[in-house]
Amino acid sequence: MIPQQEHHGTGPGRSVETLVIDFHTHSSASDGAISPEDLIARVAREGIQHFALTDHDTINGYLAVRDQVPPGLTLVSGVELSCQWARMGIHIVGLGFDPEAENFVRHLGELDAARLDRAEQIAERLAKSGMPGALAGAQSVARGAQIGRPHFARWMVLAGYVDSEEMAFKRFLGRGKPGDISVLWPSLEVTVRAIKDAGGVAVLAHPLDYKMTATKLRALVAAFAEAGGDAVELINGKPKPGDIAILWRLADAHHLGVSVGSDFHRDTPYGAALGVNTAEIPPGRGVWERL
Ligand code: AMP
Ligand code: MN
Ligand code: MN
Ligand code: MN
Numbered sequence: 224m225i226p227q228q229e230h231h232g233t234g235p236g237r238s239v240e241t242l243v244i245d246f247h248t249h250s251s252a253s254d255g256a257i258s259p260e261d262l263i264a265r266v267a268r269e270g271i272q273h274f275a276l277t278d279h280d281t282i283n284g285y286l287a288v289r290d291q292v293p294p295g296l297t298l299v300s301g302v303e304l305s306c307q308w309a310r311m312g313i314h315i316v317g318l319g320f321d322p323e324a325e326n327f328v329r330h331l332g333e334l335d336a337a338r339l340d341r342a343e344q345i346a347e348r349l350a351k352s353g354m355p356g357a358l359a360g361a362q363s364v365a366r367g368a369q370i371g372r373p374h375f376a377r378w379m380v381l382a383g384y385v386d387s388e389e390m391a392f393k394r395f396l397g398r399g400k401p402g403d404i405s406v407l408w409p410s411l412e413v414t415v416r417a418i419k420d421a422g423g424v425a426v427l428a429h430p431l432d433y434k435m436t437a438t439k440l441r442a443l444v445a446a447f448a449e450a451g452g453d454a455v456e457l458i459n460g461k462p463k464p465g466d467i468a469i470l471w472r473l474a475d476a477h478h479l480g481v482s483v484g485s486d487f488h489r490d491t492p493y494g495a496a497l498g499v500n501t502a503e504i505p506p507g508r509g510v511w512e513r514l
Contacts, residue, residue: 241502244273244511246301247316247428247459247484248497251366252276252284253303254373256489259284260291267293271498273511275301277316277484280334281369286322299514303428305334305405306414308443311433312405315414315447316456316482319514320423327421330409335369337407342370348401349375354384372396372403373488398434415450424510425452426482429459430473431466444473454480454510460487460495474508482510 249255250262257265259276262284266274274296276285282302292298300322304315320327346358360378361370368374376391385391396402409417418425427447430440444455455474457467474481483499501509 241500242273242511243271243498244501244509245271245484245487245498246273246275246299246318246426246482246510247277247303247456248275248487249278249303250276250284251368252281252287253278253369254371254488259288263288263291263296263298264293266497267296269497271296273297273299273514275299275316275318275484277301277303277318279303279369279371280305280331280338282322282331283369289322300423302331304330304414304418305337305408306411307405307408308411308446309439310405311435312403312408313411313433313443314428315411315418315452316426316428316484317418317421318424318426318482318510320418320421322421324421327417327423330414330417333409337409338370341404341407342375344404344407345372345375345396345402349379349395352395352401354379354382356382375402411446412450415447415452419451424454424480424482424513426454426456426510427452427479428456429486430455430470432459441473441476444477444479448477448479452479453513454482456484457481457504458483458499460485480510480513481508 250257250259252259278284285300289298299319302317304317306313306315342358342361349357357375357378360382361374364377365374376388376396379385379391380388415425455470457470481504483501485495485497487497
């Protein structure tokens with residue numbers, strides 16, 4: 224993680240610790256490698272102050288740890304919801320919602336069913352490409368987690384069809400490939416409403432990862448704001464030079480707040496560490512001020 228820095232200039236003899244936040248992480252309840260229990264213990268050890276576990280379309284990990292939060296850590300409810308907009312798969316991070324809200328629980332149930340339908344369709348398409356047995360294979364990799372494309376990718380490596388998970392995405396599972404099926408997801412509007420109706424904050428996740436044209440991306444952010452969305456994800460993992468300036472312009476154009484997270488799934492040599500230092504974010508813009 225990024226070490227806590229002292230923030231100077233707040234008055235003589237005073238310094239205020241800057242907040243270290245992580246509002247985008249995954250555990251083994253979806254496609255992360257670390258159990259929710261181990262992840263929350265590590266996050267606390269690393270001095271992160273505000274944390275959300277945002278597994279894909281499930282809050283099972285959050286429910287497992289919410290009553291065992293280590294001292295000094297503020298745990299916020301979280302999830303990364305799959306939805307579709309303009310026939311593309313889009314991710315919306317929900318934070319600080321009531322996990323028992325009836326409409327929200329129903330929404331998660333619908334996503335469970337959609338994920339299973341989608342997994343069956345992915346398996347059919349892989350079978351047509353000469354890889355039979357993918358559904359059972361991916362399910363055995365997932366071991367009860369919310370099933371997703373990374374579990375198919377892992378199975379394809381284990382079964383010897385590809386050399387790496389990266390290759391599985393590049394050839395079969397990534398954007399525009401046969402295993403990329405987003406039509407089963409609920410709409411962006413319904414998804415934002417499910418979070419808002421449960422009292423939560425809706426964040427447009429990693430806007431620059433959808434590889435849209437600038438015009439299309441502006442239309443997405445406009446649709447998200449129109450639907451009642453609250454914030455754009457300003458920092459997701461390791462931003463490239465220039466990313467943050469583009470995202471500030473998008474947020475400003477629609478009077479949206481900002482959120483930050485590592486999108487941590489596992490330790491990798493070049494991956495982002497847990498925790499984001501929020502020293503550079505002006506007061507009044509961070510979603511953590513609204514939770
Ligand atoms: P799903 O939620 O089933 O649609 O799977 C999406 C997940 O797959 C993302 O959250 C990433 O963790 C992972 N992913 C997406 N693209 C790639 C890629 N090119 N290589 C490896 N993992 C990827
Ligand atoms: Mn993922
Ligand atoms: Mn995502
Ligand atoms: Mn994510």
